[in-house]
Amino acid sequence: MFKEAVLDSKSQAPPTHPILFDKIDGYLIRAMSLKCQGAAGPSGLDAAAWRRLCTGFKVLSRNLCDSIASTTRRIATQFIDPSGISALVACRLIPLDKRPGVRPIGVCETLRRIISKAVLSVVKSDILNVAGPLQLCAGQNVGCEAAIHAIRGIYDEDETEAVLFVDATNAFNTLNRQVALANISVNCPAIFPILANTYRQPSSLFVGGETLLSSEGTTQGDPLAMPMYALATIPLLKSVQTNGTKQVWYADDAAAGGSLDCLHKWWNRLVDLGAMFGYLPNPKKSWLLVKSGNIDKATHLFENTNINITTEGQKYLGAAIGNKDFCNNFLQEKVTNWKLQVERLSCIAQTQPQAAHSIFTRGLIGRWKFALRTNENFAAYLNPLEEALRSKLIPAITNRSTPGDKMRRLFALPPRLGGLGIVDPRSLTCELEYSKLICAPLVNRIVQQETNLDNVPTKQNSMKASIRQQKHLAQKSHSEITVNDLSVELKRSVELACEKGAFCWLTAIPLEQHGFTLHKSAFWDALCLRYGWHPSNLPDICPCGSKFSVDHSLSCPTGGYPSIRHNEVRDLFTNLLTEVCHDVHKEPVLQPLNGEVFQKRCTTSDENARLDIAVSGFWGGHFQRTFFDVRVFNPNASSYKSVQIPSLYKRQEQEKKRRYEERINNVELSSFTPIILACTGGCSKLTSIFLKRLASLLSEKHHTEYSTTINWLRCRLSFALLRACVMCLRGCRSKLHRTSRDFNILLEAAESRL
Incomplete structure (x- = not known):
């Protein structure tokens, strides 16, 4: 038996050199834990718990990650006793x-998912080379889209009489493990040891207080399940290939096109050989799409197979393939369902606008794009969907009336260009052409029935980069045209909203544990601040006696909210600098002057002068000291409205430098960096350099990607400024927080008794 042969081969050297898996270290395990998601296995530790274990305890977490990495390398390179990892595979x-x-559905241990992801990061290229272009579930670029375009192209060929879509019975759970492992040991030895260790013995499944044994199939939830299924079906795929048919598989969804005689032979082979692999075609769920004029021949050939036969069309991987009427009905049904989803989301947006906006930009729009990329002639059906967006979803998210044409075009822009990312679906019809261009190298290999990818990934990546550049230029051009049609006030607001970091609060996932959530009023106020709208329910007169307005609220000292805004930013940077620097001081007092004379008369000579932060080791060596001073200003203040935004930042920086730089350089023998931020979220050039340096130090310490760290940092800063601005706008400016006169009299009386 194969099982016994594997056990007897423990002492033998694995077919792949172990050095391949030396890439798996503690840093990679930590990165995989951060990417891992999902519920807990039998142990009760879900992905969030493992992320905390792998990242939240410094040295202990590093030791844990190193231990997991060592275990992973052993499981991936040696044959071990399956009983030793029975808890891991349960x-x-x-x-x-x-x-x-x-x-x-088997919910496996999170630790198993982390280990599997780490192994996949090493052997993915080997898996792709074996799977090739005909089994597209192994991680190929745009594999699902390529399968759809390939089958549609095969169906449209003149020599094609029909296309057969095959559905298997419970395919993932009936896969013959012994046959699968035997085949994988030959066609992809790099991944064979870990699959043999985790699948050669039955694993325990716990349900309702009972324990069942899983002896066949792959474990759904295991990241190795789909690659294992792809590799296991490659011999079957090659065995059923016949002249006159062109086939493509996506996991257990097999499709083939060609002449009816060849398709009948292909089907018979699939039925005969599939049982050996655990692949059981289900004729009652399989469909034969026949071109008109061949229906009688198809009925005669397939009369004893119980396969459904149609001349209209069939759904395949989320797309419609068939005649015009079938495809039109499919598209119309899609748009009707999408419209209902938009209406339901509009109801959610009335109480949770931030969540609704995130669901649309990160969920619904992705589904729409996939359908638009894989179906033709969609443009004629999208008008009702756009009407639902304009009349229901956008008013619910913004808490305003239906937008006009100018504002609708603005909202369709991405947040980095001043919009909301609520795109007009009619503008996405070019996605089909982009998809065909990216899929073309892979589709050509499928149509030619080649068994190797050759340099397909390289061509696809090159095409992706080219299309990405085209989209960027088109968006930029459309943005310029849209913004030029706006009023002067709104144009300035959009310019501020486009600054780096100013839009992060709008693109962040509303995760409560990171502090990225906003209640409905705060979200609507944030949109008002972003576009210069007048928020609702504001007082007419400020407690200070001045007329109340948005600009006044951001600058009025009554209530101390501008100071709170400043201190929030200062404390955020102080806490982060403490992680990567030493000798960190908050509000350090400068050294007293002993007759020093400064060339700049603006340089402060105050004996009690202090800055916001002082650290050592930020810009240079351990003993190089740097002082930082924070300023958060309102770029829409009446005295600033006529000044260009870059000039505003430069002016603020120069004011700080004139006041402190010479004294810090000559007396403290240190460097000075002003941190200048607009309350809208933008920052000066020097501040941007400071943020990049801070993100670089944080990513180096925590061994995370720089791009992830800088995005997280900008989000933290964006939400800190946003919440402070909302507090300035809505905070109570009464004098109740001050010490009362009666309390002072009582305190003086108590002190006199002492």
């Missing part, structure tokens, strides 16, 4: 009702 079993039938 799963919670969830029976899902398929109506009819039951789909068993």
Whole structure:
């Protein structure tokens, strides 16, 4: 038996050199833990718990990650006793009702997912080379889209009489493990050891207080499950290939096109050989799409197979393939469902506008793009969808009336260009052409029935970069045209909203644990601040006696809110600098002067002068000291409205430098960096350099990607400024927080008794 052969081969050297897996270290395990998501296995530790274990305890976390990395390398390179990892491969079993039938879902341990992801990061290229262009579930670029375009192209060929779409019965759970492992040991030895260790013995499934044994199939939830299925079906795919048919697989969804005689032979081979691999075609769920004029021949050939036969069309991987009427009905049904989803999301937006906006920009729009990229002639059906966006979703998210044409075009722009990212679906019709261009190298290999990818990934990446550049230029051109049509006031607001970091609060996922959530009023106020709208329910007169307005609220000292805004930014940077620097002081007092004379008369000579932050080791060596001073200003103040935004930042920087730089350089023998921020979220040039340096130090210490760190840092800063501005706008400016006169009299009386 194969199982016994594997056990006897423990002492043998693995077919792949172990040095391949030396890339798996503690840093990679930490990165995989941060990417891992999902519920807990039998141990009860979900992805969030493992992220904390791998990142939240400094030395202990590093030691844990190193230990997991060592375990991963051993499991991936040596044959071990399966009983030693029985707890690792055990799963919670969830029976899902398929109506009819039951789909068993195994929720494996999060640790197993982390280990599997680490192994995949090393052997992915080997898996892709074996899977090739005909089994597209192994991680190929745009594999699902390529399968759709390829089958549609095969169906449109003159020599094609029909296309057969095959559905298998519970394919992932009936896969023959012994045959699969035997085949993988030959065609992809790099991944064979870890699959043999985790799948050669039955694993325990816990459900309802009972324990079941999983002896066949792959474990859904295991990152190695899909690559294993892809590699296991490659021999079957090659065995059923016949002359006159062109096939493509996406996991268990097989499709083939060609002449009816060849398709009949292909089907018979699939039925005969599939059982050996655990692939059981289900004729009742399989469809034969026949071109008109061939229906009689198809009925005669497939009369004893129970396969459904149609001349209209069939759904395949989320797309419609068939005649015009079938495709039109499919598209119309799609748009109708999308419109209902928009209406439901509009109801959610009335109480949770931030969540609704995130759901649309990160969820719905992705589904729409996939459908638009894989179906033709969609443009004629998108008008009702755009009407629902304009009349229902946008008013619910912004808490304003239906936008006009100018504002609708503005809202369709991405947040980095001043919009909200609520795109007009009619503008996405070019996605089909982009998809065809990216998929073309892979589709050509499928149509030619080649078994190797050759340099397909390189061509696809090159095409992606070219299309990305085209989109960027088109968006920029459209943005310039849109902004030029706006009023002067709104144009300035959009210019401020486009600054680096000013839009991060709008693109961040509203995660409560990171402090990225806003209640509905705060979100609507944030939009008002972004576009210069007048917020609702503001008082007419400020407690200080002045007329109340948005600009006044951001500058009025009554209530101390501008100071709170300043201190919030100062404390944020102080805490972050403490992680990467030493000798960190908050509000350090400068050394007293002993007759020093400064060339600049503006340089402060105050004996009690102090700055916001002082650290050592930020710009240079451990003993190089740097002083920082923070200023947060309102770029829409009446005295600034006529000044260009870059000039505003330069003016603020020069004021800080004239006041402190000479004294710090000559007396403290240190460097000075002003931190200048607009309350709208933008920053000066020097501040941008400071943020990049801080993000670089943080990413180096925590071994995270720089891009992830700088984005997180800008989000933290963006939300800190936003919340402070909302407090300035809505905070109570009464004098109740001051010490009362009666309390002072009582305190003086108590002190006199002492």
